[in-house]
Amino acid sequence: MRSFILPVILFILLILESITINLLPSSILALDLYYIPHWLLVFSILITIYYDELHSYYGILNGVLFAFLFxxxxxxxLGIYLLAYAVALYMVHLLKRFLHKNFIVTFLLVTVSLIVAEFILFALYFIVGQVDLTLTDFISLRLIPTVLxxxxFLLIIYPIFAKRLMIWKEKHEQLQ
Amino acid sequence: MPRFLRKRKLIVFFTSIIIVVILIGFSLNRSGQTNIVTQFITDTVGLAQNIVYQPVQFFIGLTDNVKDIRDVYKQNEVLKSELQEYKTLAFKVNELEKENEELRSLLNIDVLISDYTPIRATVISRSPEQFFDQIKVNKGQLHGVKPNMAVITADGMIGKVSSASQMTSVIQLLSGFDEHNRISVVVEENENVFGLIEGFNNDTQTLLFRELENSGELEEGQTVISSGLGGMFPRGLLIGTISSVELDQYGLTQMAHVEPAADFIDINHVIIVDRDIFSPIIDDETEIEEEEE
Structure with missing residues (x-):
């Protein structure tokens, strides 16, 4: 039962992502800014930091799987979110062994990996021809609002899930 | 052992890069066709989206209703006076329709290029990736939706069906149109002015209308409707009004910016347009598919 709980949470986030976009008041959407919810990525980073061991890859696997579904x-x-999320999550996986597990570190890692993921997304969409924004437009219209x-979202879910993920991890270890 | 591990990591890295490149290439070439696995996944998620979205929509509707109650009396007065006009208008329309049918039967015309069957659908989600202007509705192939059908709201045309699975379908909005998704259009007041909608300008939020013949009769304020000559959409779908006219980059033809009539952001209910007259693009595709089966 335990092992299903992470994918179920991610699946709920996957659905909520599309619905919140519809719920935003149209005055905000009309501003020309892009607000892209990367909740799957944020939650996968939390999994990587608080649930994974040094040699387990639940965060990356879940993140990649749900990026593909997304x-x-x-x-x-297909394949663009997959690559962006995989690179960002692997970066977190490499960095976390040098850092403590606390809120500030999580905050910084999430910010950095959001920026990395957004740049990969923009670069690939630009190469493929899906968008024709300039780099400065991309940064002011999309990168900053999206990261904010x-x-x-991280500020909302961190208090709910950070402790809980560690508890789940301990239970998971006891089972093994 | 560490060296072997490092090697294995390298192999994993390269294979995943190759897989990603193959995926991107594969999906770039795919055009509207969806296989059974994709359809199954989109329908399953669509079901969940439906379940979540209905109560949410209900609560939004509730707050809207409270707002509406305040204005009810005023609206009622206005509507009453309009109802009188409407009655005479309805009578007139009936007469005209009858006359139209009689004349058509005299000429042996069964279907017009402007005739269509509406399929009503509700929006269940919008793509969170806003580089793709897509929405998803709760009607699919089972309800008769096919790729490339036009989609309208009460205000005007909003896009076309880009892919349809069994229970849901994905709609490409006009704001995401490019030179690969063109619409054949005509100016309503003047049949001589016709051309193509060739894309969307994000800065001005307008559609780009290129005139095919340089008639010189393109003016601001004209209404643009679909001409029905593109082979996919029926005639007479309202697209927008011309907000400005300019020469194109080569100075040979005129380009106009068309202010879309419909709102692309606040969409809840849509009508999918099934054109009655034979359409080589929509109907042929399904025939080929049926033959394959």
Missing amino acids: ELIYTDL INIL
């Missing part, structure tokens, strides 16, 4: 359902192009809105 693209299958919401976009026409996802940090807001």
Whole structure:
């Protein structure tokens, strides 16, 4: 039962992502800014930091799997989110062994990996021809609002899940 | 052992890069066709989205209703006076329809290029990746939706069906149109002015209308409707009004910016347009598919 709980949470986030976009008041959407929810990535980072051991890959595997589902359902192009999320999560996986597990570190890692993921997304969409924004436009219109809105999401879910993920991890270890 | 591990990591890295590149290439070439696995996954998620979205929609509706109650009296007065006009208008329309049918039967015309069957659908989600202007609705192939059908709201045209699975379908909004998704259009007041909608300008939030013949009769304020000559959409779907006219980059034809009539952001209910007259693009595709089966 325990092992299903992470994918179930991610699946709920996957669905909520599309619905919150519809719920935002149209005055905000009309501002020309792009608010992209990367909740799957943020939650996968939490899994990587607080649930994974040094040699387990639950965060990366879940993140990659749900990035693929995300693209299958919401976009026409496959593989781009997959690559961006995989690179960002692997970076977190490499960095976490040098850092403590606390809120500030989580905050910084989430911010950095959001920026990395967004740049990979933009670069690939630009190469493929899906967008034709300039780099400065991309940074002011998409990168900053997106990072801010996802940090807001982190502030909401961190108190709920950080402790809980560690408890689940201990229970998981006891079972083994 | 560490060296072997490092080697294995390298192999994993390269294989995953190759897989990603293959995936991107594969999905770039795919055009509207969806296989059974994709359909199954989108339908399953669509079901969950439906379950979550209905109560959410209900609560939004509730708050809207409270707002509406305040204005009910005023609206009632206005509507009453409009109802009188409407009655005479309805009578007139009935007469005209009858006359139209009689004349058509005289000429032996069964279907017009403007005739269509509406399929009503509700929006269940919008793509969180806003580089793709896509929405998902709760009607699919089982309800008769096919790729490339036009989609309208009460205000005007909003896009076309880009892929349809069994229970849900994905709609590409006009704001995501490019030179690969063109619409054949005509100016409503003047049949001589016709051309193509060739894309969307994000800065001005307008559609780009290129005139095919340089008639010189393109003016601001004209209404643009679909011409029905593109082979996919029926005639007479309202697209927008012309907000400005300019020469194109080569100075040969005129380009116009068209202010879309429909709102692309606040969409809840849509009508999918099934054109009655034979459409080589929509109907042929399904025939080929049926033959394959």
